[in-house]
Amino acid sequence: MTLTRRWMMKGAGALAASAALPPSILHAAQSDFKPVKLPPPISREERMARLARARELMQRNGIGAVLVESGPSLDYFTGIQWWRSERLTGVVIPAQGDPIIVTPFFEKPSIEEMLLVPAEIRTWQEDEEPLKLVADFLKECGVANQPVGFEETNRFWIEDRLKRQLPSASIVSANPVVRQLRMIKTPAELALLQAANDIMLASMRYAGERTKEGMTGADIDALIAAAQEKLGGVYDPGLALIGEASAYPHGSKKPHVVKRGDIVLMDCTCSVHGYQADITRTFVFGADPTPEQRKVFDQVHRGQQIAMAAAKVGAPAGSVDDAVRRTYESWGYGPGYKLPGTSHRTGHGIGMEVHEPVNLVHGETTPLAPGMCFSNEPGIYIPGKFGVRIEDCWHMTEAGPKFFTSPPPSIDDPFGPPS
Known part of the structure; x- marks a missing residue:
């Protein structure tokens, strides 16, 4: 299991808190939801097209082969969904020809079940060096003296041990291949992202409408999880920040329960066939918003519009x-990333990972291109008081940016109309 910021903040005992909720509160009836049509998973044909495009990019960039270990990029190319451990499972994609999969001998049956592209599976025993298999394959392909691209999240020990087997190996970044491909989503990927966003927003609306006085963040999160189970999404436990905790983007370890007039901030994710949604909604529980709460909400709502423009x-x-921050500074926030104001970037890339390159952050020069997908979340935080974050994901089209979900129209209607 991958550790996430949400798991880190919730702590080991937080999930147990939802046990105090009555079953009637946790039970989500199918009639509570408009069904969300789930697109099919990424096809074998699309993965083969990715490999073909990867080979083109390797040849263009003078890279002899690319090595990708377990993680989203391995799934992206091969369909293999595998965790990272001290045992190497990965794919070696040569600039010409089919790839190989390197995995422990005892894992071969499991890997064969998942593999969706033509590739030979080469195995190693517990007393053997897996990087020797990689080095031998590079020699067979005639690329041992050419640069080997490493996916940017590969761990150091893989490079270190490959160089022991192949001292002349030149290791370079595979970003011109792997990142370049993954940043630009295809129509099939966009359809999966749309479904994940639809499920996420419906689940948050369900939880927000059933939030009650005395609930904890874990209680609210349990409602979201119950809704997603009915809608067909895969849920990564999220953040439900109450009162002052909402002033800190990833929350507080201090216990908080819902009281009338509290800000409640829900930041949650959902996946459909491996593609992610990330949405945040903020509302005031059981009372009219104060003038300050309303003002900050309206400013964040405006910040989203500025980002899209x-x-x-x-x-x-x-x-x-930069555009968002200039406006916020004109309202007296900051300057820059200082508080009160927006202490984090306006958005991040999203796709198979909730956070992936590139980011909407000062100094990032990568040009926006059709097919790129991002979050839009220019929250404003006032330490010691409260914070407001509204987050919706969007993708770039030839005609400009397009939201997957519509931002809420106002603090009085914090979830907007059902889609």
């Missing part, structure tokens, strides 16, 4: 963050 094809990704 700045997101133009060819513009540097960082210019979106």
